[in-house]
Amino acid sequence: xxxxxxxxxxxxxxxxxxxxxxxxxxxxxxxxxxxxxxxxxxxxxxxxxxxxxxxxxxxxxxxxxxxxxxxxxxxxxxxxxxxxxxxxxxxxxxxxxxxxxxxxxxxxxxxxxxxxxxxxxxxxxxxxxxxxxxxxxxxxxxxxxxxxxxxxxxxxxxxxxxxxxxxxxxxxxxxxxxxxxxxxxxxxxxxxxxxxxxxxxxxxxxxxxxxxxxxxxxxxxxxxxxxxxxxxxxxxxxxxxxxxxxxxxxxxxxxxxxxxxxxxx
Amino acid sequence: xxxxxxxxxxxxxxxxxxxxxxxxxxxxxxxxxxxxxxxxxxxxxxxxxxxxxxxxxxxxxxxxxxxxxxxxxxxxxxxxxxxxxxxxxxxxxxxxxxxxxxxxxxxxxxxxxxxxxxxxxxxxxxxxxxxxxxxxxxxxxxxxxxxxxxxxxxxxxxxxxxxxxxxxxxxxxxxxxxxxxxxxxxxxxxxxxxxxxxxxxxxxxxxxxxxxxxxxxxxxxxxxxxxxxxxxxxxxxxxxxxxxxxxxxxxxxxxxxxxxxxxxxxxxxxxxxxxxxxxxxxxxxxxxxxxxxxxxxxxxxxxxxxxxxxxxxxxxxxxxxxxxxxxxxxxxxxxxxxxxxxxxxxxxxxxxxxxxxxxxxxxxxxxxxxxxxxxxxxxx
Numbered sequence: 272x273x274x275x276x277x278x279x280x281x282x283x284x285x286x287x288x289x290x291x292x293x294x295x296x297x298x299x300x301x302x303x304x305x306x307x308x309x310x311x312x313x314x315x316x317x318x319x320x321x322x323x324x325x326x327x328x329x330x331x332x333x334x335x336x337x338x339x340x341x342x343x344x345x346x347x348x349x350x351x352x353x354x355x356x357x358x359x360x361x362x363x364x365x366x367x368x369x370x371x372x373x374x375x376x377x378x379x380x381x382x383x384x385x386x387x388x389x390x391x392x393x394x395x396x397x398x399x400x401x402x403x404x405x406x407x408x409x410x411x412x413x414x415x416x417x418x419x420x421x422x423x424x425x426x427x428x429x430x431x432x433x434x435x436x437x438x439x440x441x442x443x444x445x446x447x448x449x450x451x452x453x454x455x456x457x458x459x460x461x462x463x464x465x466x467x468x469x470x471x472x473x474x475x476x477x478x479x480x481x482x483x484x485x486x487x488x489x490x491x492x493x494x495x496x497x498x499x500x501x502x503x504x505x506x507x508x509x510x511x512x513x514x515x516x517x518x519x520x521x522x523x524x525x526x527x528x529x530x531x532x533x534x535x536x
Numbered sequence: 537x538x539x540x541x542x543x544x545x546x547x548x549x550x551x552x553x554x555x556x557x558x559x560x561x562x563x564x565x566x567x568x569x570x571x572x573x574x575x576x577x578x579x580x581x582x583x584x585x586x587x588x589x590x591x592x593x594x595x596x597x598x599x600x601x602x603x604x605x606x607x608x609x610x611x612x613x614x615x616x617x618x619x620x621x622x623x624x625x626x627x628x629x630x631x632x633x634x635x636x637x638x639x640x641x642x643x644x645x646x647x648x649x650x651x652x653x654x655x656x657x658x659x660x661x662x663x664x665x666x667x668x669x670x671x672x673x674x675x676x677x678x679x680x681x682x683x684x685x686x687x688x689x690x691x692x693x694x695x696x697x698x699x700x701x702x703x704x705x706x707x708x709x710x711x712x713x714x715x716x717x718x719x720x721x722x723x724x725x726x727x728x729x730x731x732x733x734x735x736x737x738x739x740x741x742x743x744x745x746x747x748x749x750x751x752x753x754x755x756x757x758x759x760x761x762x763x764x765x766x767x768x769x770x771x772x773x774x775x776x777x778x779x780x781x782x783x784x785x786x787x788x789x790x791x792x793x794x795x796x797x798x799x800x801x802x803x804x805x806x807x808x809x810x811x812x813x814x815x816x817x818x819x820x821x822x823x824x825x826x827x828x829x830x831x832x833x834x835x836x837x838x839x840x841x842x843x844x845x846x847x848x849x850x851x852x853x854x855x856x857x858x859x860x861x862x863x864x865x866x867x868x869x870x871x872x873x874x875x876x877x878x879x880x881x882x883x884x885x886x887x888x889x890x891x892x893x894x895x896x897x898x899x900x901x902x903x904x905x906x907x908x909x910x911x912x913x914x915x916x
Binding site: 304374376379380383384387388397409410413414415416417418424425483484485 | 722723724726727752754755756757849850851852
């Protein structure tokens with residue numbers, strides 16, 4: 272079945288843990304009840320990484336898989352995704368972090384919900400947050416289904432985002448045209464690029480829906496992950512700075528250069 | 537010809553010509569939707585479609601047909617077409633019944649059975665709930681004592697029960713029909729649990745225990761289904777991924793059947809009288825349940841069962857056996873089947889009435905339609 276979805280898996284470095292996690296991530300793609308139309312593995316310029324990816328056993332998804340080197344030289348997460356989107360050929364795209372897993376029903380549900388809610392531009396999964404042993408910690412994104420949180424149950428609206436920041440777009444499925452039209456992800460938004468992106472799209476009246484199904488398994492604060500790094504290097508003041516910045520930057524489609532500057536107010 | 541013979545002949549002629557009334561005594565629920573009242577209206581509607589003069593008979597003039605500031609009326613919760621059916625009140629004193637007429641009295645209204653004991657018409661009990669049979673009967677009283685020996689009920693369990701309690705009853709079964717507006721939602725089901733309980737405290741208890749034990753499932757919504765207009769009820773049921781049904785005293789249970797037709801699985805507390813669609817008790821007293829739902833004996837297990845079903849819903853893994861068996865029941869209680877039974881049963885009732893009036897042989901009557909009787913009457 273054609274899903275009209277390209278899956279992007281960004282990977283920027285090869286270290287000891289990559290093989291184990293990447294194997295699990297690819298297994299979760301192979302186990303999809305409904306497979307995406309293509310899988311794009313976007314990697315940094317690194318010979319060892321390239322060799323690893325080119326010799327990897329992709330299983331059933333091999334014919335759909337393309338290993339692409341990011342030629343821009345920007346290997347931050349946002350740039351990797353933006354690059355993958357440019358190279359994708361489907362109407363929608365999704366992404367999977369190489370150290371996470373998709374739940375087997377995710378794309379199958381996206382296909383169903385796309386059909387039932389054709390006006391929705393972004394579909395978010397309920398995320399199963401777990402530790403490295405895959406033990407449950409909490410859910411993310413589920414709270415728009417709690418009564419009286421958002422104006423329309425299940426929809427993540429701008430007002431809700433202004434009040435609540437802890438939404439996660441891992442695994443989201445986005446209309447590519449809409450993503451490109453509204454500026455994609457911003458590499459200069461450190462820490463709160465997810466939040467800024469969701470604010471921007473909701474501000475532009477894009478319907479964002481949380482599919483009430485487990486779509487994504489996210490390993491929390493894995494040693495060496497981007498957010499673990501932020502946790503160790505970003506203090507409370509800087510966190511506040513980035514949250515406030517997101518609340519200002521969402522008015523702009525272009526990725527404006529921002530440097531951290533302590534706010535005194 | 538004596539005066540008495542002439543009256544009988546006149547009565548028979550009226551019955552044969554369908555020139556008689558079938559009056560269904562109905563409780564004014566003051567806008568509160570109940571399955572029992574809905575069933576009565578369905579009978580009236582179908583009988584009228586079949587050419588009979590069926591009417592709703594109610595006690596007071598202020599029967600709530602249309603909604604007002606105090607709440608809904610029949611038009612609001614059941615539908616305009618039902619509110620437009622002929623209604624007549626006892627208070628208006630316009631009701632005049634003769635021997636050709638029929639008055640159908642719900643089982644709970646023993647007082648009406650007593651009050652109408654000298655009415656010349658045929659009176660029949662409409663039994664929908666065993667729970668209310670003795671509500672207004674004194675110790676030692678029974679329907680026969682009020683001159684009533686015919687009963688219409690909705691299922692075989694109730695028929696068996698009534699016949700085990702009262703002697704010499706003629707009991708007819710007209711199965712419930714689940715309307716076709718109960719159907720699966722066109723959109724994927726929501727993380728909502730449609731809950732129906734006779735005792736509202738049970739709903740609160742289930743919901744409170746659920747959220748206490750499973751706070752991470754706070755995104756699940758519970759919807760109390762009581763008081764909803766029928767079509768809104770059907771829509772809400774079809775949108776929900778799960779139904780919960782607690783009605784210990786139920787004599788049949790339309791909620792789970794409505795849910796099955798809506799492709800919404802149900803967790804239900806097994807009632808004291810096990811509905812025919814749920815299973816049966818074998819000769820050794822063992823329960824043989826059908827897996828067309830999740831049936832529990834322990835009320836306290838329901839919040840845990842709901843949590844299990846939420847987990848399965850999140851992973852698209854609701855039990856296949858339940859979903860498949862439910863499908864077998866989607867059309868088992870069709871409106872068409874009810875309509876056919878109404879036609880046959882009321883014709884038999886009318887036939888027996890003619891027999892009572894001394895006209896024709898009972899056996900012949902039971903097998904033939906009332907429309908064919910004019911010829912026999914002429915011969916007599």
